[in-house]
Amino acid sequence: MTPASPRAIVIGASAGALEALSVILPSLPHDFRSPIIIVVHIPPDKRSVLAELFRAKCKIQVIEVEDKEPLRPATAYFAPPDYHLLIEDRETLGLTCEEPVLFSRPSIDVMFESAADIYGRDVTAVLLTGANQDGAKGLLAIAEAGGEVILQDPGGAFAAAMPEAGLKLCPDATVMSLDGISEHLRRIG
Amino acid sequence: MIETFEKIEDIEIRLLLEALYVRYHYDFRNYAMGSIKRRLRQAREQMGFATISALQERVLHDETMLPRLLDYLTVQVSEMFRDPSYFRAIREKVVPHLKTYPSLKVWIAGCSCGEEVYSLAILFREEGLEDRTIFYATDINQDALRAAEAGVYDLDRIQLFTENHRKSGGKSSLSDYYHASYGRVSFDRSLRERVVFSDHSLVTDAVFGEMHLISCRNVMIYFDRPLQDRAVGLFSDSLARKGFFGIGSKESLRFSAHAEEFKEFVREEKIYQRLGK
Structure with missing residues (x-):
């Protein structure tokens, strides 16, 4: 077993996610230390191609989560369609079929809140482009637990509603461009 | 070593699950904690208790509360010919x-x-x-x-x-x-x-x-x-x-x-x- 990573990165995105993540994920080096746990809103009835798509472009590992997936460094984990993704502990991810939250399953709030519970101050949360309010409450939970919270600059986002909702609940969040976020993540590893 | 301490809510959840087992023989003690925690928070809020300890007190003494709590703890989501x-x-x-x-x-x-x-x-x-x-x-x-x-x-x-x-x-x-x-x-x-x-x-x-x-x-x-x-x-x-x-x-x-x-x-x-x- 690899030792549990001391830190994690969590990312939420909706409309425009593919383009935004295409700036961030391929820029991360193969020896990146943290696991990166990602919720993107996807239709429930389709097989998601996100993991396959990014696997081809990234230096880090990319997988779609199955229940009780172990967390490893330098790996991006995508929530599968029609399940909520939760962080069980610093070594394990879990899935559930509980009711959608804000019409979303997977829900960014649900994953972010579990990240706040498990990682406390040892997590960096990034809320990207999107056309709804999901993620804002979760971001607040992470901020309250002492974690770092970052928002994509709504001005440069494909859909501004989600980062704007995040900023409303977390006015102290750091606002960055996609390139700024990539650079920051590479620095903190 | 990372310094860890148990949050009060985590203690309350552990005690509630123990109480449910001892009192009613429903054993959720080895359920995945992330999901149990979410659902107990929902139950606490929607059933109108200030703390999970208060919810526990009530469920221990009033068995008519048990079915309501179980509805939160067991997830009933399915459909015919799902997948x-x-x-x-x-x-x-x-x-x-x-x-x-x-x-x-x-x-x-x-x-x-x-x-x-x-x-x-x-x-x-x-x-x-x-x-x-x-x-x-x-x-x-x-x-x-x-x-x-x-x-x-x-x-x-x-x-x-x-x-x-x-x-x-x-x-x-x-x-x-x-x-x-x-x-x-x-x-x-x-x-x-x-x-x-x-x-x-x-x-x-x-x-x-x-x-x-x-x-x-x-x-x-x-x-x-x-x-x-x-x-x-x-x-x-x-x-x-x-x-x-x-x-x-x-x-x-x-x-x-x-x-x-x-x-x-x-x-x-x-x-x-x-x-x-």
Whole structure:
């Protein structure tokens, strides 16, 4: 077993996610230390191609989560369609079929809140482009637990509603461009 | 070493789960904590308690609160022929094997409100297997079991059920099996003539006979790893040699202590086959 990573990165995105993540994920080096746990809103009835798509472009590992997936460094984990993704502990991810939250399953709030519970101050949360309010409450939970919270600059986002909702609940969040976020993540590893 | 301390809420949750076990023999102590925590927070809020300790106090002393709390703790989300491709794989790949047996036992573990029970009963009838089969449908939630036995669903779900049934390769029309009235549909009584509904816990109860097919989808995701190992061990022991075992589309036996007792039978549908004992 690899030792549990001391830190994690969590990312939420909706409309425009593919383009935004295409700036961030391929820029991360193969020896990146943290696991990166990602919720993107996807239709429930389709097989998601996100993991396959990014696997081809990234230096880090990319997988779609199955229940009780172990967390490893330098790996991006995508929530599968029609399940909520939760962080069980610093070594394990879990899935559930509980009711959608804000019409979303997977829900960014649900994953972010579990990240706040498990990682406390040892997590960096990034809320990207999107056309709804999901993620804002979760971001607040992470901020309250002492974690770092970052928002994509709504001005440069494909859909501004989600980062704007995040900023409303977390006015102290750091606002960055996609390139700024990539650079920051590479620095903190 | 990372310095850790237990948050008050975590202590309260641990104590509540212990209380539920000691008082009522419902054992959620090895459920996956992330999901339990979410649902207990919901229960606390919606049942109007300031703390989880207050909720615990009430549930300990007032047993009429138990069913309400259980509804939060057990997730009842299903649909008929959910993941149609799973049922198509049962029909096309598993049924030909089942046809070689003179009598069959099928266990739907964690049957919730019965959607999967009726789905399999219909599939077995379409394939001419129903008469030689006994279905065991189990759950820990009594209300869910009663709903399963009644076989009554909201009319607005039937369009989805019908579509799923068609995609699963259904050979008949779903409307042959129910009648609708007052916004509800009731499934045909004859479908449950060969079904035994029973209270059974994967956490505390034992092996269940020589099964030819066990379907337990999206039930074990609510368990932690050690409890998953117990449940998979229980299924492994309950299966006949070369019996089939279906789990949810995002579950895996990869991480299980019993992985080597099974082989992948239909990989993409998470249907496994018990190896020779």
